[in-house]
Amino acid sequence: MKWVRRQINNLQPYVPGKQVSGSVVKLNANENPYPPSSRAMAVLQDFNSDSLRLYPDAVSGKLRETAAEVFGVNTEQTIIGNGSDDILTMIIRTFLDEGDSIAVVDPTYTLYETLAEIQGAETEIHPLNDDYSIPESFFKTESKVVFLPNPNAQTGTLFPTEQIERLCGNNNSVVVIDEAYADFAGISSIPLIKKYKNLIVLRTVSKSYSLAGIRVGFGISNPDIISALMKVKDSYNVNSISQLIAKEALLDREHFNCNIGKIVYTRNWFAKSLLDAGWKVTPSEANFILAEPVDDSPESIIKKVESAGFLIRYFDTPRLKNKLRISIGTDEQMKLLLKVIKF
Numbered sequence: 001m002k003w004v005r006r007q008i009n010n011l012q013p014y015v016p017g018k019q020v021s022g023s024v025v026k027l028n029a030n031e032n033p034y035p036p037s038s039r040a041m042a043v044l045q046d047f048n049s050d051s052l053r054l055y056p057d058a059v060s061g062k063l064r065e066t067a068a069e070v071f072g073v074n075t076e077q078t079i080i081g082n083g084s085d086d087i088l089t090m091i092i093r094t095f096l097d098e099g100d101s102i103a104v105v106d107p108t109y110t111l112y113e114t115l116a117e118i119q120g121a122e123t124e125i126h127p128l129n130d131d132y133s134i135p136e137s138f139f140k141t142e143s144k145v146v147f148l149p150n151p152n153a154q155t156g157t158l159f160p161t162e163q164i165e166r167l168c169g170n171n172n173s174v175v176v177i178d179e180a181y182a183d184f185a186g187i188s189s190i191p192l193i194k195k196y197k198n199l200i201v202l203r204t205v206s207k208s209y210s211l212a213g214i215r216v217g218f219g220i221s222n223p224d225i226i227s228a229l230m231k232v233k234d235s236y237n238v239n240s241i242s243q244l245i246a247k248e249a250l251l252d253r254e255h256f257n258c259n260i261g262k263i264v265y266t267r268n269w270f271a272k273s274l275l276d277a278g279w280k281v282t283p284s285e286a287n288f289i290l291a292e293p294v295d296d297s298p299e300s301i302i303k304k305v306e307s308a309g310f311l312i313r314y315f316d317t318p319r320l321k322n323k324l325r326i327s328i329g330t331d332e333q334m335k336l337l338l339k340v341i342k343f
């Protein structure tokens with residue numbers, strides 16, 4: 001269409017995992033199968049609906065303070081987004097001019113490339129080695145912004161902290177470590193923000209807090225970068241109900257720890273069971289497993305599990321097309337899925 005920018009006319013939009021209602025077991029978008037904290041849910045009962053007449057706090061002040069406390073940083077080192085995807089958009093808009101480039105690995109979260117394309121920026125792709133380790137070229141990139149999820153999206157593998165430090169040591173680039181899944185791995189690059197002025201760490205309530213629906217994410221970096229991001233964020237980017245729910249969820253550490261414990265336990269036995277069934281399983285530190293069936297094609301497994309009421313994720317890309325990505329559900333759901341897969 002002639003009025004639409006060239007980049008948008010040519011854009012292949014990001015495709016999220018299918019959303020469905022009904023009795024399907026959704027294991028295709030790395031959502032959490034357990035309910036959110038009851039302390040967080042009490043916000044909905046106690047909410048004064050008259051306050052909805054007013055705009056929300058533009059900087060999510062109280063939530064920022066709580067996030068700073070929980071992540072062990074100062075308030076000025078934090079920014080709140082409408083999901084961490086919103087902070088990815090702010091980053092792209094803050095650092096990239098048309099014609100600049102970002103660097104990513106492959107496979108990874110494909111939204112980085114989509115957002116760069118919308119901005120008119122290029123994407124430099126560094127294929128991961130066969131064991132999913134980082135190739136040497138990635139450490140030497142001259143791209144303005146480097147995006148790396150840790151654990152990595154789609155593979156679930158964890159990159160060691162020394163390699164994150166090596167990336168940050170390359171002063172050409174702003175380094176974004178996307179920790180959407182880090183709570184399931186139990187390690188974080190947040191402590192490195194004191195040492196590296198070019199580092200931004202992202203967190204979210206979508207996975208480990210069972211709150212994908214409220215759309216809240218966190219950016220953690222030095223105050224100069226945070227001030228720059230604040231200038232480009234939408235004025236009222238996080239709604240008032242979500243600010244309150246996320247704050248209570250962050251404070252409910254007992255619920256959080258219990259939730260993580262259950263997912264990690266289930267992930268570990270499920271991965272082992274797939275291995276025992278002969279599948280090739282990538283060691284995962286996230287809330288999903290990337291695995292390759294041996295006797296059946298991915299397509300036939302998908303058919304089998306869909307007819308039994310399960311949704312899992314398939315990516316038709318060169319590095320992933322023999323594999324399936326399965327989010328970790330409850331113990332009962334995963335036992336049932338295993339039966340369906342095996343027979």
Ligand SMILES: Cc1ncc(COP(=O)(O)O)c(C=O)c1O
Pocket residue numbers: 029030082083084085086109149152153178180203204205206212215216217
């Ligand atoms: C690596 C990665 N980053 C970010 C997101 C999006 O997180 P949020 O729900 O906070 O926008 C996802 C969602 O699946 C993801 O896999």
